[in-house]
Amino acid sequence: MMRGRSQQPRAEIAGAGIAGLAAAIGLGLRGWRVRVHERSPALRGDGAGIYIWENGLRVLEALGALAQATADCHQGIARETRDDRNRVVARAQWTREPGKRVVSIVRKQLLEALAGRARAVGAEVIFGSEAVGATPEGEIRFADGSHARADLVVAADGVNSRIRDSLGLLRSRRQLADGAIRLLIDRLPEERESEAGSRYVEYWSGHRRILYTPCSSRHLYLALTTLDSDAEGKAIPLDKAAWKRSFPHLAALIDRIDDRGRWDRFEVVRLHRWSTGRVAVVGDAAHAQAPNLGQGGGCSLMNALALAVAVSGAESIEQGLSEWEMRERPLTEHTQRASSLYGKVTVLPPLLRSIVLDLAGRSRWVTAQRMRTAFHIPTGTRDAR
Ligand SMILES: Cc1cc2nc3c(=O)[nH]c(=O)nc-3n(C[C@H](O)[C@H](O)[C@H](O)COP(=O)(O)OP(=O)(O)OC[C@H]3O[C@@H](n4cnc5c(N)ncnc54)[C@H](O)[C@@H]3O)c2cc1C
Structure with missing residues (x-):
């Protein structure tokens, strides 16, 4: 009705x-009147791609944003891990069957698809509107001095969340040893047409790695990861000579990179609670994680949909939020742990790292732990119980 x-x-x-x-x-979709406040003048996400696994694809489908988000995306078929001598030390192969999919998408396209769908279901997206705090009673305050009252306030304001911090919900925020430069370049015709150019490849050399990800017919997404203490490795514009020293076999690829790119240090965020009163915290604001499993966005999608399901069916907002956290938090924390653990191979000596990656790739138990989130059936999606 x-x-x-x-x-x-x-x-x-x-x-x-x-x-x-x-x-x-x-x-x-559940009958709420919604306003989204974005501090920036436009959607962000320039210059990067993003992996979306099966769990995230299921959420996009339930939200009605799948077709637009994945138009011209790249569907993963294989992933290789290569050592400093360009030898394959681990390989994963995927089928295209539903249930086990992974795709890579230009990030801006994903955000535009979500924003378009949000407007289509009646939400208002307001740019240049910066939130500075909220109260458990459901008041949100803005940088221009105005405020608003709502049945539910959602703090989805990223890893530096001002709302989360205004409510004292942060339990820990840990900067990891490493971070990444992300950028997009054009794919070459031979990359578009060959099987080799369609694979995802993680190249390692010392503490540095380059993740090679086709993410549309035109775009190749590169993530260059290194330690935060590696001043020349994290420099922007990219210090090409330094990266070519580590990856002489990728010199031609490195030469195609222009002056753009951004460096982000990896962080892990944990909260005391994911909500207080009528305020819920979701996404990186609540559970930022190392990107090694490509699941920060996946967890954000799952937890955001589950939040809408929980508060829409509950006797009270507070009860809905507490059930939401109880149901969703364990898997998110598992994902954070598994992702941080994978990152630890960064500081291993190369030979030991190759052995660990090889053994981890062969172990069914390790693979199951790593893929648990990807193959989880999220709350609010078609097959969810
Ligand atoms: C190198 C790297 C690679 C990654 N790769 C993947 C991947 O392949 N797959 C994957 O699933 N995840 C990946 N992630 C993680 C993923 O990017 C994040 O988990 C995801 O973007 C979190 O979304 P969010 O909406 O919570 O936060 P954000 O993307 O940070 O969005 C927060 C938004 O809030 C706005 N904002 C901030 N403060 C305010 C304020 N006070 N008022 C109003 N608006 C505000 C910001 O401008 C921004 O638009 C990666 C992360 C990194 C660092």
Whole structure:
């Protein structure tokens, strides 16, 4: 039954990233009036790609954003890990069957698909609107001095979340030893047409690695990972000579990189609780993680949809939020742990690293732990129980 506008529950969301937009769609689909406040003048996400695994694809489908988000994306068929002498030390092969998919997408396209769908279900996306705090009673405050009241406030304002910090919810925020430069370049015709150019490849050399990811018919996404203490490795514009020293076999690829790119240090965020009163925290604001499993965005999508499901069916917002956290948090924390563990190979000597990666690739138990999130059936999706 349709409800009148005045009876509709209201949500104010800070942050038009993956988490905020997914929450907006999930709530909009369930009859909420939603406003999303984005500090920046436009959607962000320039210059990078993103892996979305089966779990994230299921959420995009449930939100009605799958077709637009994945138009012209690259579907993964194989992934190789190569050592400093360019030898394959681990290899994974995927089928294209539903249930085990992974795709790579230009990040901006994913955000545009989510924003378009959010508007289509009635949400308002307001740019240049910066949230600075909230109260458990459901008041959100903005940098221009204004404020608003809602049945639900969602803090999806990223790893530096001001709302989370204004409520004292942060338990720990750990900067990891490593980080990455991300950028997009054009694919060459031979890369587009060959099987080799269609693989995902993680090249290692010392503490440095280059992740090679086709993510559309035109775009190749590169993530160059190194230690934060590696001043020449993390320099922007890229210090090409330094990277070619580590990867002489990738010199031609490195030469195609221009002056753009951004460095981000990896972080892990844990909260005391994911909510207080009428305020929920979701996405990197609540559970930022090392990107080694490609699941920060996946967890953001899952938890944002699950949040909309939980508050829409609950007797009270507070009860819905507490059930949401109880149901979703264990898998997110497993993902954070597994991703941090994978990152530890960065500091191993090369030979030992190759042995560990080889053994990890062969171990069914390790693979199951690593892929648990990817193959999880998220709350609110078609096959979920
Ligand atoms: C190198 C790297 C590679 C990654 N690769 C992958 C991958 O392949 N797959 C994957 O699933 N995940 C990946 N991730 C993780 C993924 O990017 C994040 O988990 C995801 O973007 C989190 O989304 P979010 O909406 O919570 O936060 P964000 O993307 O940070 O979005 C937050 C939004 O809030 C806005 N904002 C901030 N403060 C305010 C404020 N006060 N008021 C209003 N708006 C505000 C910001 O401008 C931004 O638009 C990667 C991360 C890194 C660092």
